[in-house]
Amino acid sequence: MQLTLEFGGGLELLCNSVKIHTVDVEPKAEEKKLTMKHLLSWVHTNLIKERPEMFLKGDTVRPGVLVLINDCDWELSGQLDTVLEDKDVVVFISTLHGG
Amino acid sequence: MDSNGVSSASDIRREIASLEAAKAQIEDRISTLQAQLSNCSSNGRAKEEIEENRFSAPSPTETISDGQLSADMIYRYSRHLLLPSFGVEAQANLLKASVLVIGAGGLGSPALLYLAACGVGRVGIVDHDVVELNNLHRQIIHTEAYIGRSKVESAAAACRAINSTVQIVEHKEAFRTSNAVEIMSKYDIVVDATDNVPSRYMISDCCVVLGKPLISGAALGLEGQLTVYNYNGGPCYRCLFPTPPPTTACQRCADSGVLGVVPGIIGCLQALEAIKVAGAIGEPLSGRMLLFDALSARIRIVKIRGRSLQCEACGENTTLTPQKFRDFDYEKFTQSPLSTSPLKLNLLPTNARITSKEYNERNIKGEAHVLVDVRPSHHYKIISLPKSLNIPLASLEARLWEISAALGRDEGDKTENDGSSASLYVICRRGNDSQRAVEYLHKMGFTSAKDIVGGLESWANDVDPKFPTY
Numbered sequence: 050m051q052l053t054l055e056f057g058g059g060l061e062l063l064c065n066s067v068k069i070h071t072v073d074v075e076p077k078a079e080e081k082k083l084t085m086k087h088l089l090s091w092v093h094t095n096l097i098k099e100r101p102e103m104f105l106k107g108d109t110v111r112p113g114v115l116v117l118i119n120d121c122d123w124e125l126s127g128q129l130d131t132v133l134e135d136k137d138v139v140v141f142i143s144t145l146h147g148g
Numbered sequence: 149m150d151s152n153g154v155s156s157a158s159d160i161r162r163e164i165a166s167l168e169a170a171k172a173q174i175e176d177r178i179s180t181l182q183a184q185l186s187n188c189s190s191n192g193r194a195k196e197e198i199e200e201n202r203f204s205a206p207s208p209t210e211t212i213s214d215g216q217l218s219a220d221m222i223y224r225y226s227r228h229l230l231l232p233s234f235g236v237e238a239q240a241n242l243l244k245a246s247v248l249v250i251g252a253g254g255l256g257s258p259a260l261l262y263l264a265a266c267g268v269g270r271v272g273i274v275d276h277d278v279v280e281l282n283n284l285h286r287q288i289i290h291t292e293a294y295i296g297r298s299k300v301e302s303a304a305a306a307c308r309a310i311n312s313t314v315q316i317v318e319h320k321e322a323f324r325t326s327n328a329v330e331i332m333s334k335y336d337i338v339v340d341a342t343d344n345v346p347s348r349y350m351i352s353d354c355c356v357v358l359g360k361p362l363i364s365g366a367a368l369g370l371e372g373q374l375t376v377y378n379y380n381g382g383p384c385y386r387c388l389f390p391t392p393p394p395t396t397a398c399q400r401c402a403d404s405g406v407l408g409v410v411p412g413i414i415g416c417l418q419a420l421e422a423i424k425v426a427g428a429i430g431e432p433l434s435g436r437m438l439l440f441d442a443l444s445a446r447i448r449i450v451k452i453r454g455r456s457l458q459c460e461a462c463g464e465n466t467t468l469t470p471q472k473f474r475d476f477d478y479e480k481f482t483q484s485p486l487s488t489s490p491l492k493l494n495l496l497p498t499n500a501r502i503t504s505k506e507y508n509e510r511n512i513k514g515e516a517h518v519l520v521d522v523r524p525s526h527h528y529k530i531i532s533l534p535k536s537l538n539i540p541l542a543s544l545e546a547r548l549w550e551i552s553a554a555l556g557r558d559e560g561d562k563t564e565n566d567g568s569s570a571s572l573y574v575i576c577r578r579g580n581d582s583q584r585a586v587e588y589l590h591k592m593g594f595t596s597a598k599d600i601v602g603g604l605e606s607w608a609n610d611v612d613p614k615f616p617t618y
């Protein structure tokens with residue numbers, strides 16, 4: 050299925066400084082649905098070019114990264130268990146502290 | 149220079165500096181007197197001096213008699229009063245409100261200017277820093293005349309110059325757990341315009357302890373973020389970020405750069421949210437976050453989680469009290485310092501390091517050497533030492549052969565490099581990356597590599613005062 054993935058707040062530096070990626074991701078063969086858990090490992094394998102520890106910690110995103118699915122915090126949709134649909138927009142953004 | 153009574157450049161500079169200091173003092177005094185004058189003319193009654201306030205601007209309640217605005221106020225704020233959705237009620241609310249702005253930098257500058265201009269009754273400013281030339285591209289509240297002087301004094305003078313009827317309170321100190329509760333308890337609304345992680349946790353926790361809404365903004369590079377915490381049952385900073393980010397993920401404007409107008413935009417939006425909360429109008433940005441991307445001209449407003457029942461600060465079983473807050477070590481919790489002073493690593497033994505002065509002496513003596521500058525290439529383009537070889541730290545591994553070639557020997561015999569005639573020195577901006585590079589070079593067999601202590605900054609301080617710093 051087609052997804053739009055966006056990286057911001059400096060996370061784009063981990064993917065060759067490209068902020069917006071339009072990608073095709075299929076669910077694992079044994080599963081019918083594509084979950085955020087699978088998407089994270091897909092991103093790790095396919096998009097993250099350097100310092101993966103700046104993106105992931107354990108099987109989820111590192112502290113200080115917000116995940117937004119269709120402009121909504123993934124905490125509200127079940128985090129790693131969120132089931133994605135075609136044309137979803139997933140934003141990964143690192144919080145800023147500067148001023 | 150010459151002996152005909154013509155001053156040298158340094159004399160002229162000194163005189164300009166002393167005249168500017170005198171001019172700033174006079175301007176300060178004028179704004180004080182103007183504040184006093186408008187106080188005398190608009191209201192004849194005696195005023196009580198507010199504790200920290202050296203100036204006797206009218207306190208907002210005194211300017212509203214019988215719920216009516218004075219003639220001066222009606223005229224000054226007429227464009228607000230004409231707005232049906234704002235009107236005299238919201239303006240009266242602003243005049244009665246007090247806002248604490250923590251940080252008089254890139255975010256605080258426009259926020260303070262608008263808060264003073266719009267007639268918030270009392271505005272407090274907290275900062276311990278002084279104005280520097282490299283602040284002025286974004287910290288638009290400060291002027292050249294204030295370089296070297298307190299940011300709080302400078303910002304307060306600018307606010308008074310715009311609106312002498314607003315009470316400006318100067319807190320010339322760092323915001324710390326020891327003074328936070330005392331300072332913040334005197335205000336209704338808090339604007340977080342700081343620039344580091346521990347301050348953000350500390351300010352949010354203090355707002356939770358005291359029940360104050362928090363207008364939080366941040367900017368870096370070409371991006372900005374904005375939200376309102378601890379407002380009307382909404383989340384606090386810890387609800388969103390229960391665990392601090394790794395220190396390597398916390399970039400600073402001084403390292404990563406920031407386009408001046410970006411914090412300007414976020415600071416303006418912080419003023420707007422503070423005005424909405426203070427004026428009791430509209431829908432403050434609580435439970436939502438605004439994400440601003442300047443380069444692609446995109447603004448995204450996203451829905452964020454609500455208050456977390458498990459939150460250590462504002463959740464059901466919280467144990468956060470003023471006392472616990474005072475004792476909490478935010479620097480330890482976030483593993484990063486409250487002050488924004490740059491990191492000073494010490495990775496190498498002294499015999500693997502040399503001072504910039506010593507390097508200069510060796511260079512003058514004509515010692516055969518290779519100088520590797522490990523800063524990113526866009527830094528190198530700003531300014532560099534002559535004949536230095538730019539190999540950014542990130543590409544050092546792939547480009548070791550260039551160092552070998554420059555040292556005039558084969559890539560193959562790295563292990564016997566001590567016999568090589570040319571020495572190898574490594575420099576960077578402040579002397580941290582150069583140590584990391586030397587550590588790596590030693591591991592790869594370049595055992596004579598030495599870093600230049602303190603980098604180009606120390607070169608500018610100790611060897612060549614004309615060398616640009618950034």
Ligand SMILES: [Zn+2]
Binds near residue numbers: 385
């Ligand atoms: Zn909370």
